Amino acid sequence: MKQSNPNQGPEVSGPETDPDEPVAPDSPYLAGFGINAGWVEELEDQYRVDAHSVDESWSVEFGGVVEPRAIRDGVRPSSPSAGPAPASANLAPLEPVSTPAPTDAVGARLPIEPTPEPDEIRGFSNDLPNGGMGGFDQGSAPVVPGADPAALLHQADKHARVLRLIHSYRARGHRIAQSDPLGGQSTYFPELDPAHYGFGNENLDEPFIAGDLPGGSVQTLRQILTRLGKTYCGPIGVEYTHVQDPGRKAWLRELMEEGQNFPSLDDGERHRILEKLASAELFENFLHTKFLGQKRFSLEGGESLIPLLDHIVENSPAFGIREVVLGMAHRGRLNVLANILGKSYEAIFSEFEDSPDIDVPFGSGDVKYHKGFSSDRRVATGERVHLTLTSNPSHLEAVDPVVEGRAKAKQVHAGDTDGETIVPVIIHGDAAFAGQGIVAETLNLSQLNGYCTGGTIHVIVNNQIGYTTTPSEARSTLYCTDVAKMIQVPIFHVNGDHPEAVIHVTKLAMAYRQRFGDDVVIDLVCYRRHGHNEGDEPAFTQPRLYRKIREKESVETLYLKKLVAGGRISREEADRIKKEHHDALREALQVIHSRPPGPDESYEPRGPWTGYSRTRPDEQVETAVAIERLAQIATGTAQVPSYFNVHKKLQAILDARAKCVAEGLAIDWGLGEALAFGSLLLEGTPVRLSGQDSSRGTFAHRHAVLVDQDSGEEYAPLDHIGENQAHFEVYDSLLSEAAVLGFEYGYSLADPSSLVLWEAQFGDFVNGAQVIIDQFITSAHQKWGRMSGLVMLLPHGYEGQGPEHSSARVERFLQTCAEDSMQVVNCTSPAQFFHVLRRQMRRRYRAPLVVFTPKSLLRHPKAASPIEDFATGAFKEVIDDPIAAARPEDVRRVIACSGKVYYDLIEERAKRFADREYEIAIVRVEQLYPWPEARLLEAFGRYDRAEARVWCQEEPRNMGAWTFVRDRIQAIVGDKVRLECAGRPEAASPAVGSPRIHRAQLQALLGEAFGLDD
Incomplete structure (x- = not known):
């Protein structure tokens, strides 16, 4: 539990026994x-x-x-x-x-x-x-x-x-x-x-x-x-007795029962609520009349969200909060952008006008209600609060873990270890909160080491319908919020037509979050005045509901009547407030009609991204590391405190690593990775790695965290290899792909200076995070101008382990490659892996990097690299055949490949063509995207006398890289020679379950690659 501060209220100690338990006559209490x-x-x-x-x-x-x-x-x-x-x-x-x-x-x-x-x-x-x-x-x-x-x-x-x-x-x-x-x-x-x-x-x-x-x-x-x-039975309903901590329950109970759950506001606070309600309603009405029929996903019916968020921002400094990271779906997003983040009316109206003068400098762009925004807002006290609204797709709730990861990175960068100054706020829909599994995954992150952000304020805009689906059809639970009970946090259900009650609940939520460092849920119960979008007729499916809604006065009207009746404000003053807001809207529309919009500066790299280029550099970057430095790292990975008891077998592995560098022996994959991490750490680049079983590594090759065999204490040698080094973090994640990958992607959005990696247990399981990949990683730069340096490590390779442990779906990643959207590599040596990781951080350019990592090659004797390959050179996008390159005029067959199949090919070549291996050139395409055309032209040009050119892959022909490389390689070799494919037969499943059939298929594709009939 975090230390209390003056903004948190007095400490409330829990009773020795739980006072909330019903007392039966035969209880020991009596x-x-x-x-x-x-x-x-x-x-x-x-x-x-x-x-x-x-x-x-x-x-x-x-x-x-x-x-x-x-x-x-x-x-x-x-x-x-x-x-x-x-x-x-x-x-x-x-x-x-x-x-x-x-x-x-x-x-x-x-x-x-x-x-x-x-x-x-x-x-x-x-x-x-x-x-x-x-x-x-x-x-x-x-x-x-x-x-x-x-x-x-x-x-x-x-x-x-x-x-x-x-x-x-x-x-x-x-x-x-x-x-x-x-x-x-x-x-x-x-x-x-x-x-x-x-x-x-x-x-x-x-x-x-x-x-x-x-x-x-x-x-x-x-x-x-x-x-x-x-x-408990007024406009606020509270669920908190499921919280197991007696002190937290007692604290909440006292807060609520002392004042009977209703606020005492002064007239200034009431006027601000009214002003925010008026601005929210007028904004929606203005868009409705001026841009008739255009989708805006109105907030009408849930306007109390605006004073709720306004209260969070305005009162953040009083709680020590200086930054709020927001995430939300499309409903009400434009209203939040205008009335909370301060995005100008002109900018929003220009997007409605779809002006040809608006320049989208980075790709496709996106619809207006998906875009993110950030601003510095000056609150009433004169202090500034930084606000960030994360860009998001229409895939509901997918942004949740992204917000959490982004907030975490900001907290780490600011040294906010308890998350007291940077707060994530996520706005949900009721149907999505109950229906989307990533919600539960994200909630599950909230109290885990490495992922906790000190508590998230969840606000559910509960308009009691999901498109056309009623709550009884949308969930099996009593409330849409019931999933949040899994993490034992308080849930406040509040009537959206009672804005003062909404503000009171917001105060409770902020106080609870800051005091206990935990999530809190506000269920803002409201309604949706129109259909799912403004062109939709909701009465087709909910006639009685919308008959009632059409008869309802807006929350602003109801609240104004209450204030006027109580003598809190005059009708004239209220009219003046409305006129000011309406005039501002009207003038903004006149401005965009009178002059073309200027360039949108919101996409220019700012803050930690200042100095990074959106354009991929063509030149190579130096990534070699001196042997002395490599020796320091290797030795450091084998050193532990004198009292620390390492497993005997593991100590032998660590000692062997140090010996490899000291004596110039071959470097395997695990050590090559450690050298990459260690060299970056010593250069001041933090490294963060997370994934299922990532500390040890799925295949027991990493051993980044050691466990004392007696005490169970953990020790990460890479965090202790040198003075003034950067921090090394590795986390064994929860059993989730979508939320954890989303979290790490969000982390990378806020921290381009750290090497952020996510590792799949097996590459096959990455499709559990397909929404994060499709909607964020592969396309965020083109849609929203957002760069990311996230690295994805996906174990891939056909070794007879069946359809669930063979393929990371290379084809799916390559299908989305365009406009320099990301980088895709399939390395064949530890040195190549070393250099590509270092290249990722040494360039002032960031794009997601997908690395198809090996499994059987981790300990393959031929898949090791000499120490010289780490101390010289850089990452090679294409690696030519050293045997064939010595006699290019004698090469009659060129086989291009990528990844593990290279070792199957050279083994088969040595067996079948022992005395004339030079006749068959095996060219490795280490980087599949961006496509290394120039280097492939050079390689294939060297063998222009070859009679056959083949692409060989271990995947079925309808999978792997074949459909991606086919036309590209054909364009390089020309029309005189038809490019052939050697691979497994087309299949619906990526791999067979039978080891016998697996071996037969491998022999068949190798035979095809070498042009053999048997």
């Missing part, structure tokens, strides 16, 4: 005859203050006591309200609003008949030993000498039932909360009915023990129901 001794003492003090404040049956028991116990013990009794400062001290003073009296709720809703007492005392069984007294002796252990045990038990049982009722309101009050502006909420829930506990109207003015309910330790049932009803 000592003696079912009565807690401390409770009796409190009741005694209450009796001494006012004898009529307790049930008359107790007067006999207390009659012989001369003075209150506290005074007798030398302590002055405090008033019921005395005690530690309430947790609400850090919020604005709270005041209740009028709600129906509990008398009406009890008497009118459900007639209550007196409940006859059964033969057995309620809650106790006469079958129990000693007449239900358990191990207590009725004659020897009375609470007060001479008391009637049955009467005491009956009285205790009534108090226990009241405590159960209090707990039910805390746990279930949301079931009848007035949180639906359309009035669709339930009005009755059995566990909230006093009759359920045996109480009727005649009990309303009886005093009962109220436990920790504010208002006194003893209150009448009427007082108890009034406070509980206002707190």
Whole structure:
């Protein structure tokens, strides 16, 4: 838990026992005859203050006591309200609003008949030993000498039932909360009915023990129901008793119950709410009339989102927050851009006009309601808050982990280890929050090391419909928010037509997030005034719902009426506010009609991206590292503290790595990667690697984190290889592809100076993150102008392991390659891998890098590199055949390939053509995209006398790189020679399950590659 600060409110310690648990008559809380001794003492003090404040049956028991116990013990009794400062001290003073009296709720809703007492005392069984007294002796252990045990038990049982009722309101009050502006909420829930506990109207003015309910330790049932009803059954419904931490529950409970869940706002705050509602509504109305029929995905019906977000931004400095990273879908996005981030009306209107003068300098561009934006907003106190709205696709909720990763990178860069100054805020839709699995994956990230951002404020714009799908069709849960209970965070359901309640909930959410560093969910229950888009007719499928919505006044109208009726604002002042906003909209439209828009500067690299080029450099970059430095790194990877107990087998591997460099032996893949990471770290480049089992490596080749065999302590040698080195991080991720890849992509958006890598357990599983790949990684630069240097490591290779452990789907990545969208490599040596990783960071250019990494080659003796290959040269996009290149005039067949199949080819060539290997040139295409045309021209030109040219791949012909390279290589070799393909037969599944068939297919494709009939 984070340390408290002045903005977090006082610390509230949790009770030793959970006060929210219902107290049964036979609970151990009830000592003696079912009565807690401390409770009796409190009741005694209450009796001494006012004898009529307790049930008359107790007067006999207390009659012989001369003075209150506290005074007798030398302590002055405090008033019921005395005690530690309430947790609400850090919020604005709270005041209740009028709600129906509990008398009406009890008497009118459900007639209550007196409940006859059964033969057995309620809650106790006469079958129990000693007449239900358990191990207590009725004659020897009375609470007060001479008391009637049955009467005491009956009285205790009534108090226990009241405590159960209090707990039910805390746990279930949301079931009848007035949180639906359309009035669709339930009005009755059995566990909230006093009759359920045996109480009727005649009990309303009886005093009962109220436990920790504010208002006194003893209150009448009427007082108890009034406070509980206002707190939990008004326009705010709260779910928080599922939170397992007692301290957090107690903190929330005190905040809410002290002020009965309603804010006390001054007129300035009320005017600001009205102004934001007016600006939100006028903006939508203006777009609707001026750009008729164009899609804008209106916020109408959910306008309270704008004052909610405005409150977060305006109050961020008071909580120590200096930056907010936002993510949201398309609904209401334009409104948020205009009224929260301050994107100019002119810029937004220009996008509606689709002016030919608008220059899209980087590719396809995107529709206006997908684009991101960032700004520095000056709040009322004069302080600045940086706002970032992350670009997103229409794939709902896909942006969630991207926002989290982006926020995490910003926090790390700022040294904000607890996430107190940079806060992610994600705005969801109700149907998507319940329906999209990536929501649960992202929530699961929230409390994990390496991914925690100190808490996210989730706001659900719950318009109670998903396109045309109703909630009953969209989810199996009671609320759209139920998935969030998995991480035990509070959930606030608030009526969007009660903007002051919305602001109160926002205050609670911010305070909770900052105090506990945890997520919090605001369910903004509202409605959608129009169809899914402005050209859609919702009454086709929801006629009754939209009949009701058409009759509803807007939230701005309702709130204005309330303020005018209360004398908080004049109608003239409200009209002035509206006129100012309307005039600004009208003038902005006139501006874009009178002059062409200027260049959009929002896409220029700024902040950490300053100095990075959008254009791929043609020149090579030096990536070699001196042997002395390589030796330092290799030695460092084998060193651990003296007390650290490394597994014996693993220590041998580490020692062998150090020996390889020291003695000039061949470097395998695991060491080659470590040398790349280590060299970058020593140059000041942080390295972050995450993925499933990435610390050790799926194939036990990395061992980046060592585990003490006795204590279980972890140690990362690469984080200790030199003074002033950069930080090395490696995380074993949760079992998710989509959320983790999205997180790392988001991280790379905010930190171009770090090498950020995501590794798939097997490349086959990368399609679990296909949305992240398609909508962000491969196209974000072309759509939104956003660069990323993310590296994806995808184990790929056919080794007879079946269709689920063979293919990273090379073809799918190549299909999306265009406009320098990314880089795709399939390296065949550790040195090549070393150089391509270093190239990724040494250039002032960033594009995603996809690396198809090996499995069987990790320890293949021929797939090792001499130390000289690391100390000289750079990454080679194409590697010529050293044997054939020595006698190019004798080459009769050229085989081009990429990746692991190269080693199958050279082995087969050595076996079949031992005395004339030079006749067959095997050219390795190490980089598939950007296509290395110039270097392939050079290689193929060297063998212009060859009679046959073949592309060889281990994948089926309808997969792999064949369809991508076919026309490109054919253009290089010309029309005189037809390019052939040697590969597995076309197939629906990427690989066979039978090792026998696998081997047969391999032999067949090798035969085709060499032109053999057998």
